[in-house]
Amino acid sequence: MYEILKKHKSFGGETIFAEHYSQSTKTKMRFSLFLPQSVENIDSAIIWLSGLTCNEENFITKSGVQAHLAGTNTMIICPDTSPRHLGIIGEDDDYDFGSGASFYLNASISPYADNYQMEDYIVKDIVQLLKNDFNTNKVSICGHSMGGHGALVLGLKSGTLFKFISAFSPILNPVLTPWGRKAFKGYLGDNQNAWKNHDACELLKQGYKSDANILIDQGTDDEFLKEELLSENFEHAASEVGQKFRLNYREGYDHSYYFISTFLNGHIQEHLKHLA
Amino acid sequence: MYEILKKHKSFGGETIFAEHYSQSTKTKMRFSLFLPQSVENIDSAIIWLSGLTCNEENFITKSGVQAHLAGTNTMIICPDTSPRHLGIIGEDDDYDFGSGASFYLNASISPYADNYQMEDYIVKDIVQLLKNDFNTNKVSICGHSMGGHGALVLGLKSGTLFKFISAFSPILNPVLTPWGRKAFKGYLGDNQNAWKNHDACELLKQGYKSDANILIDQGTDDEFLKEELLSENFEHAASEVGQKFRLNYREGYDHSYYFISTFLNGHIQEHLKHLA
Numbered sequence: 001m002y003e004i005l006k007k008h009k010s011f012g013g014e015t016i017f018a019e020h021y022s023q024s025t026k027t028k029m030r031f032s033l034f035l036p037q038s039v040e041n042i043d044s045a046i047i048w049l050s051g052l053t054c055n056e057e058n059f060i061t062k063s064g065v066q067a068h069l070a071g072t073n074t075m076i077i078c079p080d081t082s083p084r085h086l087g088i089i090g091e092d093d094d095y096d097f098g099s100g101a102s103f104y105l106n107a108s109i110s111p112y113a114d115n116y117q118m119e120d121y122i123v124k125d126i127v128q129l130l131k132n133d134f135n136t137n138k139v140s141i142c143g144h145s146m147g148g149h150g151a152l153v154l155g156l157k158s159g160t161l162f163k164f165i166s167a168f169s170p171i172l173n174p175v176l177t178p179w180g181r182k183a184f185k186g187y188l189g190d191n192q193n194a195w196k197n198h199d200a201c202e203l204l205k206q207g208y209k210s211d212a213n214i215l216i217d218q219g220t221d222d223e224f225l226k227e228e229l230l231s232e233n234f235e236h237a238a239s240e241v242g243q244k245f246r247l248n249y250r251e252g253y254d255h256s257y258y259f260i261s262t263f264l265n266g267h268i269q270e271h272l273k274h275l276a
Numbered sequence: 277m278y279e280i281l282k283k284h285k286s287f288g289g290e291t292i293f294a295e296h297y298s299q300s301t302k303t304k305m306r307f308s309l310f311l312p313q314s315v316e317n318i319d320s321a322i323i324w325l326s327g328l329t330c331n332e333e334n335f336i337t338k339s340g341v342q343a344h345l346a347g348t349n350t351m352i353i354c355p356d357t358s359p360r361h362l363g364i365i366g367e368d369d370d371y372d373f374g375s376g377a378s379f380y381l382n383a384s385i386s387p388y389a390d391n392y393q394m395e396d397y398i399v400k401d402i403v404q405l406l407k408n409d410f411n412t413n414k415v416s417i418c419g420h421s422m423g424g425h426g427a428l429v430l431g432l433k434s435g436t437l438f439k440f441i442s443a444f445s446p447i448l449n450p451v452l453t454p455w456g457r458k459a460f461k462g463y464l465g466d467n468q469n470a471w472k473n474h475d476a477c478e479l480l481k482q483g484y485k486s487d488a489n490i491l492i493d494q495g496t497d498d499e500f501l502k503e504e505l506l507s508e509n510f511e512h513a514a515s516e517v518g519q520k521f522r523l524n525y526r527e528g529y530d531h532s533y534y535f536i537s538t539f540l541n542g543h544i545q546e547h548l549k550h551l552a
Contacts, residue, residue, distance in 0.1 A: 008534035009497070015534050064340035064537065221285070258284035258291050261340065 002133065005030075011070035013037060015060055020129065024120035027086065031079040031126075032060040036069045044138035044163075044275035045130045046268070047122065048078040049104060051145030051169075052179070053095050056080040059144070062257040068268040074275055075134060079126055081147070083115045096179050097186050103174070104150030105198045107187035116187060122150070123158050140164040140271045144260055145224070146171055146179070148216070152200040156208040164274035166215035166267045168260050169222055172234040173201040179228050201230075201237040214238070214245040215270055217263045219253030278409065281306070287346035289313060291336055296405065300396035303362065307355040307402075308336040312345045320439075320551035321406045322544070323398065324354040325380060325419030325426040327445075328455070329371050332356040335420070338533040344544040350551055351410060355402055357423070359391045372455050373462050379450070380426030381474045383463035392463060398426070399434055416440040416547045420536055421500070422447055422455070424492070428476040432484040440550035442491035442543045444536050445498055448510040449477040455504050477506075477513040490514070490521040491546055493539045495529030 002020035009015075013036040022029045035042060048059050059065065059078045069076060082102035084091075088111045091098040098112075107116035122141075130136050141162045143151035148170025155165035174180020175195045184195040196202035218231050225231065231247060238245045253259040278296035285291075289312040298305045311318060324335050335341065335354045345352060358378035360367075364387045367374040374388075383392035398417075406412050417438045419427040424446025431441035450456020451471045460471040472478035494507050501507065507523060514521045529535040 008530055008532050009495075009528040009538075010534040011538045061338055061533070064343060066534070066537070067340060067343070219285075252285040254284055256284050257337070258286040258342070261342065262285075262287045 002129065010034065011036065011066040013066070013070065015066060017056065022121050022125045024117040024125050025083045025115045027083045027115055029080055029083065029121065029125075030056045031077055032056045033075060033077050034060060034066050034069055035075050036066075036072050039134055041073055042075050042134050042136055043073045044075075044140075045134060045136050046074060046076045046271050046275070047126060047139060047141045048076055049122070049141070049143030049147030049150040050078065050081050051143070051147050052081070053100050054081050054147075055100065058257070062261065063264055064261045065264060065268065068265045072272060074272055075136075077126060077130065079122065082118065086115050088112065097182055101146065101183065103146060103180070103183045103187065103198065104154060105187055108194065109187065109189045112187050119154060123154055123161065127161065138163055138275050140275055142166040142267060142271065143170070144168045145255065149174060149200065152214065153198055153203060155214070156200060156203045156210055157197075160211065162212075164212045164215075164271050165210055166270060168217050168263070168267075169219065169224070169229060169255050170200070170216060171229055173199060173230040175199045175202060176233070177228045177230060201233050204237040204241050204243055207241070209241065209243055212244075212274060214243065215267060216245065216247045217250055217267070218247060219250050219255065219259045221252050222255045222259075224255055278405065286310065287312065287342040289342070289346065291342060293332065298397050298401045300393040300401050301359045301391045303359045303391055305356055305359065305397065305401075306332045307353055308332045309354070310336060310342050310345055310352050312342075312348050312351065315410055317349055318351050318410050318412055319349045320351075320414035320416075321410065321412050322350060322352045322547050322551070323402060323415060323417045324352055325398070325417070325423030326354065326357050327419070327421030327423050328357070329376050330357050330423075331376065334533070338537065339540055340537045341540060341544065344541045348548060350548055351412070353402060353406065355398065358394065362391050364388065373458055377422065377459065379422060379456070379459045379463065379474065380430060381463055384470065385463065385465045388463050395430060399430055399437065403437065414439055414551050416551055418442040418444075418543055418547065419446070420444045421531065425450060425476065428490065429474055429479060431490070432476065432479045432486055433473075436487065438488075440488045440491075440547050441486055442546060444493050444539070444543075445495060445500070445505060445531050446476070446492060447505055449475060449506040451475045451478060452509075453504045453506060477509050480513040480517050480519055483517070485517065485519050488520075488550060490519065491543060492521065492523045493526055493543070494523060495526050495531065495535045497528050498531045498535075500531055
C-alpha cells in the first residue's frame with residue numbers, strides 16, 4: 001500500500017511520486033516510479049538505488065529512463081536513499097553520513113539502528129510492495145555510486161532474488177575508502193569484520209556470487225575513481241573467484257547524471273533481457 | 277567570448293555551463309550548451325528559452341535533449357531566464373516577476389529598464405555569440421511556457437532570423453492573462469498598447485508572420501491552460517491571418533518537464549530539418 005503524492009503522464013505511462021510506511025525502517029519512506037503501462041500489464045520491475053545526496057527524485061527527473069522503458073511491461077522504482085526527519089542529532093549535518101547516505105545497510109549501533117534498516121527495506125519492503133501492489137515477482141537491481149554499491153552488495157547477498165545486477169560508478173571496496181569507512185564506523189561500529197558484509201569485493205572473497213553477468217559502467221574522468229570507487233579491486237576480486245562481469249571504462253566521462261544518461265539505455269536493455 | 281564554468285562529457289559531446297558579459301543587459305549572464313561535436317563541426321544552433329522559475333540548468337538537465345542531438349552538427353544553447361543579482365529591491369521576491377521571469381522583453385521603465393533588455397540579449401547577444409564563437413548563422417528557437425511565449429514573439433518579430441519556431445505549453449495571449457499583465461505592467465508601465473508588441477496573438481493581428489510552420493505542443497491536463505496559456509486564442513488568430521501552424525493537444529499531459537521530454541524529439545527533428 002502506498003499513497004500517491006504527485007503523478008505526471010510521461011511517454012505514454014506515468015511518473016509517480018509516492019510514500020508508504022516501512023516496517024523495516026519504522027517510518028514513512030518516499031519513492032518514485034515509472035509505469036510504462038497500466039498496473040495490470042506490468043510484469044517486472046527494476047529497482048534503482050541512487051547515490052549520496054540524492055533522494056527519490058534525482059534519477060527519475062534527470063536520467064531519461066522513461067524513454068527507454070516506454071512501451072515495455074517493466075516498471076522502475078527509485079526509493080529514497082535513507083530514512084529522514086527522525087530527530088537524530090546531526091542526521092542532516094554531513095552529505096556522506098546520515099540522511100541521504102544510508103549505504104543501504106542495516107545499522108547495528110545507536111542511534112541509527114532503530115531506523116536505518118535499509119538493506120531490509122530494499123530486499124523486503126520494496127520487493128514486497130512490488131509483489132503486492134504491482135503483482136510482479138521478477139525484479140532486477142541497479143544503481144549509481146553509493147547506490148551502485150547497494151545494487152552489487154544486495155545483489156550478491158540475495159541469491160536469485162534479482163534477475164540482473166548493474167551499476168554506474170559504484171563504490172566497490174568501501175572497507176578501504178573514506179566514504180565507506182566513515183559510514184561503516186557510524187552505522188556498524190568499530191568491528192571491521194562486520195564491515196566486510198557490506199563490501200562487494202569482500203563478499204566475492206567470502207564466496208558470494210551472482211549467476212548473472214554483472215554490468216558496470218565507469219567514467220575514466222570520474223573525480224572519485226581513484227580514492228572512493230576502486231574499480232580495479234573489483235576486477236581483481238571478480239576475476240579471482242570467477243564472477244562473470246563486464247566493466248566498461250568510458251573515456252572522458254565523469255561521475256554525473258550526464259554520464260549515466262549517456263549509457264543508461266545499454267543497462268536498461270540488459271535488464272529487460274534478463275527480466276523477459 | 278564566454279567563460280566555461282563546468283563541462284561534462286555527454287552522448288559523445290559536451291554539456292557545458294558558461295557565462296559571458298552581455299552588452300544588452302550590462303551584466304554577466306549564464307547559459308548552458310550541448311555540443312554534439314567539436315566546435316569546428318557545428319553548423320547550426322537551436323536556442324531554448326525556459327519558463328518561469330527556471331535558470332540555465334533546468335532544460336539541459338531534465339529534458340534529455342542530448343540524446344536527440346547526439347551525432348548531429350546542431351548545438352543547443354539555453355540562456356538563463358533573466359539577469360540576476362542586480363540589487364533591485366524586490367527582484368527575487370516573486371516567482372512570476374523579476375529574476376527568473378523576464379518574459380524576454382526589453383523593459384522600458386525604471387528600475388528594470390537598465391538591465392532587463394532580454395529581447396536584445398537573445399536576438400543580438402546570443403545570436404552574435406553563436407556566430408562569433410561557434411561560427412554558425414543558422415539558428416532556430418523554441419521554449420516552454422514563458423519561454424514558449426519568448427520563442428513565438430521573438431520568432432514572429434525577427435523576420436527570417438530563425439529558421440524554425442516551436443513551443444511547449446506557451447503563454448500565447450499574455451495581454452489578457454495574470455502572469456502577462458503583471459509582467460507587462462512592471463516592465464513596460466501602464467500603456468497597454470505597448471504590451472501588444474510582446475504578445476503572439478496581437479503580433480499576428482498586427483501582420484507579423486513566420487514563413488515557417490510554427491509547431492506547438494500543449495497538454496490537455498496543463499493546470500495553466502485555461503487561465504494563463506490560452507492556446508485557442510492563438511488558433512483563432514493564426515487561422516485568421518493565414519499563419520501556418522500545427523498545434524498538437526496531448527491528452528492527459530501536464531505543464532511539466534515530463535511532458536516536454538515525452539514530445540521533445542518530435543520538435544528537435546523539425547528543427548534539424550529546417551536547419552539542414
